Amino acid sequence: MSNSKRKYKPAGRPGGNPDIVNWSFKPAVPGKPKNKNLTVKVDEETLVSVKNLPDWSNKVRAKLEELLEEERAGNAVSD
Numbered sequence: 001m002s003n004s005k006r007k008y009k010p011a012g013r014p015g016g017n018p019d020i021v022n023w024s025f026k027p028a029v030p031g032k033p034k035n036k037n038l039t040v041k042v043d044e045e046t047l048v049s050v051k052n053l054p055d056w057s058n059k060v061r062a063k064l065e066e067l068l069e070e071e072r073a074g075n076a077v078s079d
Helices: 043-049 057-079
Strands: none
Touching: 043 057
């Protein structure tokens, strides 16, 4: 059967939620979604300590951003 003879089939599961877009994750900062992973190997004690922090993922992101800003500032001075 050629493509021109196929009937249109809607995407998604039949009977699925038509309002699924309303329930999807939305980035906290529009235009800057957090859809990439960074893996860092640490010992078990460090992992447990970090995971026990309230809102640990946002705190780690903030510290990474601080580190990057320091590195950028250091590179700008040495250039």
